[in-house]
Amino acid sequence: MEQDIFHTKKQLSVNGQTYDYYSLEALSNQGYDIHKLPFSIRILLENAVRNFDGFSVTKENVETLLHWKPKGSDKDIPFKPARVLMQDFTGVPAVVDIAALRAEVARKGKNPDHINPLVPVDLVIDHSVQVDYFGTEYSYQRNMEEEYKRNKERYQFLKWAQQSFDNFSVVPPGMGICHQINLEYFSKGVIERDGQLFPDTVVGTDSHTPMVNGIGVVAWGVGGIEAEAAILGQPLYFIMPEVIGLRLTGKLPLGSTATDLVLTIANILRKQGVVGKFVEVFGPGLDHLSVPDRATIGNMSPEFGCTITYFPIDDKTLTYMRESSRTEEQINLVKTYCKANMLWRENEDQITYTEVVELDVSTIEPTVAGPKRPQDKILLKNFKPTFIDLLSSSFEREYIEHEDRESVIRWKNEGGNQPTSPPKEITDGTKIETKEKNGLKTVWIDKGEQKFSLSDGSVVIAAITSCTNTSNPFVMVGAGLVAKKARQKGIDVKPWVKTSLAPGSKVVTDYLKKADLLKDLEALQFHLVGYGCTSCIGNSGPLPPAISKAVDDNDLVVCSVLSGNRNFEARVHSQVKMNYLMSPMLVVAFALAGRVDINLTTDPISYDKNQLPVYLKDIWPTDDEINAVLKDVLTPKDFDKNYSEIFEGNEIWRNLEVPKGKLYEWDQESTYIQEIPFFKDISETAPVLENITKARALLVLGDSITTDHISPAGAFDEESAAGKYLLVKGVKKEAFNSYGSRRGNDEVMVRGTFANVRIKNKLAKQEGGYTSYLPTGEEMSVYDAAMKYQKDNTPLVVLTGKEYGSGSSRDWAAKGTFLLGIKAVIAESYERIHRSNLVGLGVLPLQYEAGDTAEKLDLTGTETFTISGIAEGLTPHKSVDIIAEKENGEVITFKAIARLDSLIDIEYYRNGGILQYVLRQFLDKV
Structure with missing residues (x-):
């Protein structure tokens, strides 16, 4: 029950209406040093004061926040988010849990209708689309059809939940990625509910929820179980955090992007040690970063290890809200409330932080990160020697320059190259030959008119994917201009590269079409494959058969390049051992090069039809070129158009038939949705603790x-424990789908736990999900x-x-x-x-x-x-x-x-x- 023991409840008139709010200034007037608190701590304080009830939020909780110390403390603080965000991989098991809670309540003779979300929940179906089809105009449509074919049962379940639960909305497949939709549409900055104003806050069942820190929303990722507790009205409790101040000066130099900046920050903050801490950004350099730039940084908070990377609300925030078609009434509400309640970015020099980390943004250089951790920063100019060192240290491979890699159409004079085995022909008529030179293997693939070689360092996946960067129009338009200039120079993506374009919202394709750049990306086979996370979460789809066989048969160390945020082992693709994060612009560049053992700052990226060299500088757009395009094509109408139909879905979604009723009808034969066993016949009192x-x-x-x-999300094969289970159930290999898509079935998921093909258990000789039964x-x-x-x-x-x-x-x-x-x-x-x-x-x-x-x-x-x-x-x-x-x-x-x-x-x-x-x-x- 709401209580105002600190006498902070005030009224604020805005847009012709009067609202209640809890005033931090009133606390300041009582002698508390609110002006010294980081903005993120102020928001937690407002949250505790507003939700104080003397039980779940106590006076001690509030006082702990009022007396925040830079070194934090070991005291608990509670947090009740204004809303919860979910994606379908984590959302399905969460809905299974809540439906199972209802089932157990009914079994115990109680009213299951009382089990309902108590705060708004938005679930976005974005994690299930796979890149089965690519490089063609029909890729998007075919991938969507495959997605529905594989996931019909899951989608029916989610549609049932939307109809059965209060406060629960579902964004259908093919509309965008949850974090980009959250940034562009769901986030309000300030919320009005029941005549009361308060800061917009979120927890999400995906670790990249801090993306909306960039628009001034305190938000972070939690486990599905914590999110469910928040949905059911429980505060989230955590230890009072330290707050690291990240002070930015300067502005990005020509040729560098927000992606280069965030990969640099990931490296710096991992070394600093910010796990479990808040990071708050301030300083004059912040004035030069747009909300999409800030969101790119906030998105990768889990890669730094911190809980949030918070950007206080300022004029840049309001500019973005206006550009993304928030109403003038909402923008005025945000401005008026934040200025009245000490949440507007000003007087930064008065704030006390735990520590301050300085970064001069003008020193940022083009950067990539990998091959298996986001924080492992590599300057573009050092990429080639670093790759060669890693090839030796991680894979015990000797490196040799392959002079004939530019021979795609032509077959160069082979000299001492002699076949070591007869050519192998696979189903589509492609022939694969392994040749040796100086004792080292090169694999040649003959596809009729095309003959090309694969070797260690070849790029087999180039994916413009993930909300991290596709939410940023600057780098997306930049990628389109790189493609346009590459076409003008007469160079193309190498034929062994699987390309894909998977934006985080339909707004992206709209402005790329208006800029006439989508056709340039498509000309380089970066066709739209879907609106979802795709390669960033392991939904890369299969490699072309010839490439797949060549990699497996010859144990090649091939690479992926992607504009995502995660590159952990076996995440992007089980056959790809080295994965590198970079901007969408560099993704296009490396797809043109076809390999990573190249110094793009000095070496030719490719050769034109006359065999003249083309360099990266020849196809790299200037900032002025990018900004000129953005000025012409990015309008609020694009956001209006797409978000006015965000919940409609396509015809398949609209025609999905779903069961009625408040209790879900569990199908014992289902291999996708099963009642979780946690709550069945639970005792009404907790058992005693035991050693x-x-x-x-x-x-x-x-x-x-x-x-x-621990819990892989990608594909699995017939020999895995999960695969064997599905085969027994009569599911064919081609219908296995992915671990992530089957998170609603505990029988599959428990068999997939610790089943990653790259996990190294010291109790087993084999790599992968093996162990010794010690007895x-x-x-x-x-x-x-x-x-x-x-x-x-x-x-x-x-x-x-x-x-x-x-x-x-x-x-x-x-x-x-x-x-x-x-x-x-x-x-x-x-x-x-x-x-x-x-x-x-x-x-x-x-x-x-x-x-x-x-x-x-x-x-x-x-x-x-x-x-x-x-x-x-x-x-x-x-x-x-x-x-x-x-x-x-x-x-x-x-x-x-x-x-x-x-x-x-x-x-x-x-x-x-x-x-x-x-x-x-x-x-x-x-």
Whole structure:
């Protein structure tokens, strides 16, 4: 119940109406140093004051925020977001969970209608389109048809949810990416609800939700379980954050882009160490960054490791709102409220930050990042030597210059090249020959008139994808101009490159068409393939058969280039071992070059029809050229047109038949949607806590294990545990779809947990999802071993290193961990979201004491582990005792910190998870 114990409730007149609001200035007048607080902390403070009820939000919570210290604190603060954003991969299991909650409430004789979202939820279907078709005018239509064919059952389920739940909207497939739609349409800056004004705030079930930090919205990614708790009215609790000030000076130099800037920031802030912290941007350099530039930076917050990268509302914010067709009434509401409530960007020099990191934006140079982490920055001018070093250090390959790579149509004089095996012909008549020169392999592919070679460093995927950069008109128009100039020079994309254009909203294709640049991109085979995340989340689709076979048969280290935000191992494509992030403009350039072992700053990118060299500088547009196009083609009408029909969908969506009723009718034969087993026959009181005894290690892992390693989202084959399950169910290989699309079925997902083809488990000889069943030493899939342990009633643990769970906010990385029978993870450090997700599933995150590691403690993972200190006196950050007994009887004892960071974390853990806690709270009240 709303209470105004701090006497801050005031009224504000704007646009001819009077609204209530909670005044930070009133707190300032009471002697609190509000002007010294970072803007992001002010928004958390307003949130706590407005939602104060003396129970879930206490006076101590508010005072903790009022007395924010630069070094943060170990005290809890609550947060109730104004709305929740979802995408379909994480949204489907969230809806499954809520539908399962309703089912259990009904089984217990209570009214299931009470289980409903209490805040608005927007779900955007954007993660399911795959690039099956590319390089043709029909690519978009065919990919959409395939998407519906594969996902009809999931989409019917989501459409049922839209009709069944209050406060729940669904944006159909083919309309855009959730974060770009959030930036361009959903985000209001300031919200008016029930006669009250307050800052727009969001949590999203995708880690790149901080993209809207760029438009002045405090927002971050959470696990699906946390989001569901927020949807059901629970505050999200987290430790008071430190706030790092990122002070920008200068402006981007000619030839550099916001992508180069964000990859530089990712590198700097990872080194700084900002995991779990807020970053707030300020300084004179901010005056030169548009909202799309800011959003590009905010989008990659999870790559830095921080919770948010916040940009306070200022004149640039209002300019973007006007350009993206927000109403003048809304713009005036934002301006008036923010200026009245100390949330307008001004007086930055009065703010106290935990630390300040300085960056002169004028020093930014063209940059790429990779090959497997977004923070691994490489200057474009150093790309070639860095690649050569990585080829040697990571793959033990000797590098040799291949002088004949420019021979695409012509077959050069081969000299000493002799076939080492007869040409292999595949189904489409293509022939593949492996030739040797100086003992090194080159693979030649003969496709009739075209003959070309593949080798280590060849680019096989070039994807303009992801909301990170497709939300930025400057780099998208820039990519179109690169394509136009390349056509004028008579050069083309290499024939072994799979190209794709997947913008984050239809606004992008509209302005590219108006600029007459879409035809230039299409002439280089960058045809529209869909509006979705595609290659950025592993939905790259298959490589052409000849390329795929050549790569596999010869173990080639081929590359992808993409304008995305993630390039973790096996994420983009299972056959592609090196993946590089870059601007859309550079994606086009590397597609023209066809390889990454090239210095684009000095070497020819290609040769024209007369065999004259063409350099990158010959096809790179100036800033003035780009801005002139933007001025002509980007108008508010483009946003109006597309967002007026955002919820309509195509004819297939409109004709989808869905079941009626408040309770979902579960189909036991479905391989997509199943009732999650978490809540069935749940006790109405939480069980007592117990110590973990005689546990075995299921996996022993290294550093930087991502949620992609734990719960992959891409394709899987017949030999995987998930593939075998589907085959038994009568699903053919071509209908497997992806792990991400099957997140509504726990049977598939638990089999996919720790099944990444690149995961390296020290308990297994094979790379991939394998382990040893320790009682016998037999090597088998992680899933099969876990089931044998469950049959033996043996609890399980995972040993791992630093930054465990970095990457996407995948709730299934925690759900799968729980369903495998893993009771605890022992790590050197955790990424913020995954630690929270583990707690939210009742899995205990333990952290070695400072200086300890598995290696230093001489732990191999073959020991038997007993963890005590859980059953009694469990407190936040309690030090627990662990006894590891080796097979020879030797005993190792050590302590670890229980990463239950707050009292509410302990309650969630005690209940076996956050949703179990919410369900018991509900059952207790009705």
